Amino acid sequence: MSGVALLKCRACGHHWQFRRAACPACSAINPQPVEAAGGGTVWSVTSVHRAPLPEWDVPGGYGIALVTLDEGVRITCRTETGLAIGDVVRVTLRDGLPHATRT
Numbered sequence: 001m002s003g004v005a006l007l008k009c010r011a012c013g014h015h016w017q018f019r020r021a022a023c024p025a026c027s028a029i030n031p032q033p034v035e036a037a038g039g040g041t042v043w044s045v046t047s048v049h050r051a052p053l054p055e056w057d058v059p060g061g062y063g064i065a066l067v068t069l070d071e072g073v074r075i076t077c078r079t080e081t082g083l084a085i086g087d088v089v090r091v092t093l094r095d096g097l098p099h100a101t102r103t
């Protein structure tokens, strides 16, 4: 389990990330809170070499990736540099934020 909180529709099985009362796919209410399994694929990625905050500055920079979780939900993750579109990653929480690492 990755620790990334999702909601799952009890009627159709659709997953989504942000809290809402009704399923965006079928409008059923009463979704089930679930935790993402942690697997995903890089949909888009970029490297940051000039951090916006001094405390985020990392020698060599860091990456920001859009990752499509195995549940179908696309989330933003921090990552190491050097990832490419299509890489299979593992998503975990670090300091409360999603972090993707190549598997």
Ligand SMILES: [Zn+2]
Pocket (backbone or CB within 6 Å): 009, 010, 011, 012, 013, 014, 023, 024, 025, 026, 027, 028
């Ligand atoms: Zn649904």
